[in-house]
Amino acid sequence: MSRSDLPDRPTAETAAAAELRLHLEEVARDRDQAYRALQEREAELARIQRIGRVGGMEVDLREGFHNRRSPEYLMIHGLPPEAVHETHQEWLQRIHPEDRAQAERHFVDAIKSRDDDYTAEYRIIRPSDGEMRWIRVVARIDRDTDGRALRLVGAHIDVTAQMLAQETLRESEQRFRLIADSAPVPIWVTRLDRTRSFANQAYLDFLGLPFEEAVVFDWRSVLHPDDMQRIAAESIAGEASLKPFVLEARYRRADGDWRWLRSESQPRWDATGRHVGFIGVAHDVTAAKQAEIELRRVNETLEQRIRERTAQLQFNEARMRAIFETSNQYQCILDLEGRVLHANKIALAGIRGGAAKVIGKPFWDTAWFRGTEGMPDQIRTAFTSVLLGATFRAEMRLQLPIGERHFEFAMRPLRDQHGATTGAITEAVDITERIQGEEVLRQAQKMEAVGQLTGGVAHDFNNLLTIIRSATDFLRRRDLPEERRRRYVDAISETVERASKLTAQLLAFARRQPLTPQVFDVGEQVENVAQLIGPLVGGRIQIDVAVENPGVFTLADIAQFQTAVINLAVNARDAMNGEGRLIIGVRKVETIPAVRGQLARPGAFIAVSVTDTGTGIAPEHLTAIFEPFFTTKEVGKGTGLGLSQAFGFAKQSEGDIAVSSQIGQGATFTIYLPEADSPTPEADAAIVRHEPATIGRGYRVLVVEDNDEVGRFSTELLEDLGYVVRRVANAADALTILAEDEFAVDLVFSDVIMPGINGLELAGLIRDRYPGLPVVLTSGYSHVLAENAHHGFELIKKPYSVESLSRILRKAMAEKVPLPR
Numbered sequence: 001m002s003r004s005d006l007p008d009r010p011t012a013e014t015a016a017a018a019e020l021r022l023h024l025e026e027v028a029r030d031r032d033q034a035y036r037a038l039q040e041r042e043a044e045l046a047r048i049q050r051i052g053r054v055g056g057m058e059v060d061l062r063e064g065f066h067n068r069r070s071p072e073y074l075m076i077h078g079l080p081p082e083a084v085h086e087t088h089q090e091w092l093q094r095i096h097p098e099d100r101a102q103a104e105r106h107f108v109d110a111i112k113s114r115d116d117d118y119t120a121e122y123r124i125i126r127p128s129d130g131e132m133r134w135i136r137v138v139a140r141i142d143r144d145t146d147g148r149a150l151r152l153v154g155a156h157i158d159v160t161a162q163m164l165a166q167e168t169l170r171e172s173e174q175r176f177r178l179i180a181d182s183a184p185v186p187i188w189v190t191r192l193d194r195t196r197s198f199a200n201q202a203y204l205d206f207l208g209l210p211f212e213e214a215v216v217f218d219w220r221s222v223l224h225p226d227d228m229q230r231i232a233a234e235s236i237a238g239e240a241s242l243k244p245f246v247l248e249a250r251y252r253r254a255d256g257d258w259r260w261l262r263s264e265s266q267p268r269w270d271a272t273g274r275h276v277g278f279i280g281v282a283h284d285v286t287a288a289k290q291a292e293i294e295l296r297r298v299n300e301t302l303e304q305r306i307r308e309r310t311a312q313l314q315f316n317e318a319r320m321r322a323i324f325e326t327s328n329q330y331q332c333i334l335d336l337e338g339r340v341l342h343a344n345k346i347a348l349a350g351i352r353g354g355a356a357k358v359i360g361k362p363f364w365d366t367a368w369f370r371g372t373e374g375m376p377d378q379i380r381t382a383f384t385s386v387l388l389g390a391t392f393r394a395e396m397r398l399q400l401p402i403g404e405r406h407f408e409f410a411m412r413p414l415r416d417q418h419g420a421t422t423g424a425i426t427e428a429v430d431i432t433e434r435i436q437g438e439e440v441l442r443q444a445q446k447m448e449a450v451g452q453l454t455g456g457v458a459h460d461f462n463n464l465l466t467i468i469r470s471a472t473d474f475l476r477r478r479d480l481p482e483e484r485r486r487r488y489v490d491a492i493s494e495t496v497e498r499a500s501k502l503t504a505q506l507l508a509f510a511r512r513q514p515l516t517p518q519v520f521d522v523g524e525q526v527e528n529v530a531q532l533i534g535p536l537v538g539g540r541i542q543i544d545v546a547v548e549n550p551g552v553f554t555l556a557d558i559a560q561f562q563t564a565v566i567n568l569a570v571n572a573r574d575a576m577n578g579e580g581r582l583i584i585g586v587r588k589v590e591t592i593p594a595v596r597g598q599l600a601r602p603g604a605f606i607a608v609s610v611t612d613t614g615t616g617i618a619p620e621h622l623t624a625i626f627e628p629f630f631t632t633k634e635v636g637k638g639t640g641l642g643l644s645q646a647f648g649f650a651k652q653s654e655g656d657i658a659v660s661s662q663i664g665q666g667a668t669f670t671i672y673l674p675e676a677d678s679p680t681p682e683a684d685a686a687i688v689r690h691e692p693a694t695i696g697r698g699y700r701v702l703v704v705e706d707n708d709e710v711g712r713f714s715t716e717l718l719e720d721l722g723y724v725v726r727r728v729a730n731a732a733d734a735l736t737i738l739a740e741d742e743f744a745v746d747l748v749f750s751d752v753i754m755p756g757i758n759g760l761e762l763a764g765l766i767r768d769r770y771p772g773l774p775v776v777l778t779s780g781y782s783h784v785l786a787e788n789a790h791h792g793f794e795l796i797k798k799p800y801s802v803e804s805l806s807r808i809l810r811k812a813m814a815e816k817v818p819l820p821r
Contacts, residue, residue, distance in 0.1 A: 057139075059152040061111065067091070076133070076158045078126030096123035096132065114147045116140055118154065134163040186261075186282045189268065192275070208254025224250035224258060242267050242275060248285070260289040330368075330407070330428035333414065338362050338383050341423070350430075352401045363426070371399035379411075386411050386424045395431075406432045467495045493801070500799055503780070517557050517653070519676050522606050523547035523586045525558060529565045530584060536566065537573040541582055548587040552606050554673040556653040564646040568610040568669050571643060575614025575667065583611040592672045595658045596623070604675040605655065611668040617661040625659065646671065699813060703727040704734045704750035704762065714749070721806055731757035735765065742770050747812060752779035763793045774812040 055073025060066035065088035074083060077094065095103050099122040110118040120137040139154020180187045186203035188196045196215040204214050223231060227249035238245030244266045250258045265280040298305065330347035332340055340358045348355060351367035358366045364379040375398065382392040392411040397404060407428040414423040471488040474480060530545050565584070572582050586608055592601040617625065626647040650657040650671050661667035701723045705711035711727050718725045726745065728734050731754060737744060748766060752759035763775040780798040796808045
């Protein structure tokens with residue numbers, strides 16, 4: 001090398017080094033850029049994975065299970081960063097208990113198989129928040145040449161939202177199916193090929209086919225031949241329009257019946273707006289179609305039918321008018337104001353007037369009601385209730401121009417064809433003759449019993465008269481000792497009292513009019529009635545009276561009570577064929593048992609039972625024996641009113657009557673009456689007491705008596721008592737004396753039964769003309785008193801004792817009003 005060459009060598013090496021440095025710097029820059037690009041791509045991938053909720057994972061299978069989890073995986077599973085290498089057991093524990101065994105078995109089976117792909121779905125419980133998440137696994141398995149698994153690489157995707165959406169969709173579809181199946185009309189969903197993806201239960205029922213066959217069924221096979229061509233054309237046009245359309249045709253149901261169906265179809269679109277089929281519903285309009293056909297047919301013959309209907313209505317109206325006019329009931333038609341629109345002939349005859357007297361007038365202001373006090377107001381009130389929908393019924397007694405009549409009256413609403421009230425219709429049945437007949441029958445039945453009593457009463461009277469006759473014969477003997485004389489006189493007096501009581505019982509039983517209810521001793525009255533029953537039932541029937549609770553009282557009509565007990569005794573006598581034992585019992589009870597469908601009634605009651613040893617009552621007759629005129633006796637052997645009277649008495653007295661019986665073992669009738677308080681001391685004071693006769697002190701008494709013997713005896717008796725007596729034979733003479741000198745007497749003592757003016761009428765005249773003048777009446781029995789009582793005048797009943805007469809006269813004089821006369 002020459003010296004000249006030395007300066008050039010360092011320059012070449014320096015250039016090469018510089019070039020190498022530049023190349024290295026370029027390579028470093030490229031590497032850095034590539035690394036930064038890789039980091040960016042990895043960051044982008046991680047961001048995408050987080051957005052898509054996808055986490056990567058790797059499992060090394062060469063020696064057991066060695067896991068490596070990506071950060072996104074840890075985030076999805078709710079794991080901390082240190083769990084990047086979690087164990088296989090930790091993964092299993094995180095799986096939902098219900099999915100754990102299946103997930104593990106599926107994983108192991110995939111490893112052991114020769115498949116390269118592994119997918120799974122299961123639920124996990126995240127440790128971080130305890131939330132349940134759905135995980136879908138998509139992975140690939142690397143295997144060696146022998147197929148042994150070396151590594152599993154894949155991703156875990158959080159599909160919770162998708163799974164919940166699917167569950168919601170399933171629930172929605174289930175609800176839709178339930179709703180559709182509960183609908184009573186066929187509902188279906190069709191595809192474009194006219195097969196159905198859904199059909200409800202009503203659809204299946206109409207065809208009578210299972211679901212699989214129904215969804216591919218061709219409806220043309222059950223379409224009515226007459227509708228085939230029309231429906232085919234309308235169906236094609238409707239589907240082509242892609243708008244809702246309606247078809248009406250006849251289809252054969254599974255049972256073979258032809259039904260008119262109205263189907264309504266609407267196009268169905270998918271999420272992209274593409275037409276995918278139709279949804280439809282069908283309604284059975286058979287009834288409407290038949291009505292339409294019938295209406296068309298009716299319209300075609302309407303004119304003829306109108307003529308026929310008009311003729312029928314005219315005939316019906318004429319027939320109803322004939323029935324209305326010839327009815328034996330009083331009938332009227334009223335408008336909404338209560339004015340009379342029409343009255344039939346018999347109703348007009350009842351007021352002896354024509355239609356002009358009542359038409360247009362208020363019903364209650366007509367002659368049917370004006371003559372009866374209080375009746376117009378009652379009818380007006382009834383009409384008001386009838387307009388509100390009620391039916392009024394009543395039994396009434398009316399004073400008509402033709403006389404007093406009894407009616408069963410009814411008033412009910414009159415309605416048009418729509419049910420609206422347009423007025424009222426009234427009906428009245430004249431039951432006057434029936435009531436009179438029933439009263440005659442009742443009295444006849446009572447008189448029949450009185451007639452049967454007569455023989456026994458006559459026997460008892462003969463016994464009493466024997467005592468009186470014998471005693472009077474002995475009293476005529478002059479040598480009769482004083483002590484014996486007093487005994488015979490007392491015997492006569494006691495016998496007269498017994499005869500008086502016997503007569504009073506018989507008259508009370510036979511009287512025509514009901515008495516006023518009064519408080520009486522039940523046991524005492526039963527014992528009195530038993531004395532009357534003895535002769536009535538005969539000597540071969542033993543009568544026992546069992547009063548378990550003496551001194552119990554009730555408030556009722558004594559005469560009706562006696563009649564009821566006697567009727568029960570007569571019924572018992574007939575059941576025993578005149579021979580047996582009759583027990584009349586009285587006891588206190590605390591309830592009336594349930595009878596004839598009525599509930600038991602608690603309270604204080606007195607039970608009066610009549611028990612016989614007769615043949616008993618058949619069960620089928622027990623519900624009818626209290627009905628009026630019902631009897632099982634032969635014709636002429638009974639009226640059928642005896643038990644009815646007892647039933648009516650018990651009900652009117654706020655009690656009841658029950659019967660128990662077995663065939664061959666007799667029967668027991670029990671009357672239940674409400675218990676009443678015992679009479680007050682003032683009432684007891686009214687009982688006749690024996691007290692010494694008092695002196696008349698010269699008071700002037702006018703005796704009015706048409707019977708000479710009785711009048712003479714009364715005059716002597718009063719004179720012996722110290723009264724100044726003047727006697728006349730009739731009421732006219734008495735009024736003449738008072739007219740001449742009203743101060744001529746201090747008291748009038750008059751019989752009731754007299755020719756002309758009776759004693760009660762005389763007493764009334766004296767009270768009107770001469771106020772303050774006492775009047776005392778006397779009678780053994782009088783229909784006048786039975787019907788009208790004694791109107792507040794003092795009354796002494798025949799026969800009377802000297803003491804009783806003295807007491808009554810003294811009481812009348814003591815109550816004399818000191819008025820100037």
